Amino acid sequence: MARRNSILTKREREVFSLLLKDLTTKEIASALFISEKTVRNHISNVIQKLGVKGRAQAIVELLRLGELSL
Incomplete structure (x- = not known):
């Protein structure tokens, strides 16, 4: 799933994907x-x-850069 020249680490991507789903810091x-x-x-x-x-x-x-998608 991760792109080759991503600016995000795997974990950063996981955190922001959950943020997109409106999870709190505690829930993430x-x-x-x-x-x-x-x-x-x-x-x-x-x-x-x-x-x-x-x-x-x-x-x-991140959405604009294509690092995340909705």
Whole structure:
């Protein structure tokens, strides 16, 4: 499923795919068997990579880049 030149790691893609489904940080952590802090770290890393200001902008940019799909 992952694209060859993806800017996202496998785990970042999993986190953002669940964010797209409107899951909370706590729900994502539970689904992926990781801590909420780790979920927040993945989100922060992606926001930094993209140079955007928040989760919503990150999602919009990832959709625009074809990194995520609805």
